[in-house]
Amino acid sequence: MSLRFRNADLRPVLAEALANKCRVILVKDEGVYWLSEHGERLPNGHQKLLAYAVGCNPNVDSVEDWYELARNELGGDDFAEYFDMQERIMRQILDSNDDLKLVATATKLTLTVIAPESERS
Known part of the structure; x- marks a missing residue:
């Protein structure tokens, strides 16, 4: 099993992190999502740009x-895991239309680039 993050959702978050020279954070709490470590805030204090996993967005699911x-997919505990924007996979997402696939085991998170859903056969 795995979680998918659509490129159209994830790319703005990665671009914000790159512009702010900071890391991106994978979060599991109220949904599963990515956000920039330093990003634009809404008037209520929440981060403006979030990229939710398909099926894990409390605003639509x-x-x-x-x-x-x-x-x-990720167990019962909430967490935040930090990733450096210099990692090759983050640049691949920024430079393509590919989606990001997340697979978790008890000891490891694995990120892979996958073709967008519309291009899969």
């Missing part, structure tokens, strides 16, 4: 669905 998917 039912709480039962996103919570169960997030728990099945």
Whole structure:
């Protein structure tokens, strides 16, 4: 099993992190999403740009669905994991239309670039 992050959602977050010369953060709490370590804030203090995993966005997916998917894929605990923008995979996402696939085991997170859903056969 895995989680997918669409390029159209993820690219603005990565571009913001690159512009701010900071890391990106993978977060599991109210959904599963990426955000820039230093990014533009909304008036309520929340980060403006978030890239949610497909099926794990509490703004569009039912709480039962996103919570169960997030728990099945990443376990029950909330977390934040930091990634350097200098990692090759982050640049690949910025320079392509490819999506990002996240696979988690008990000890490891694996990120891979995959073709967008519309291009899959």
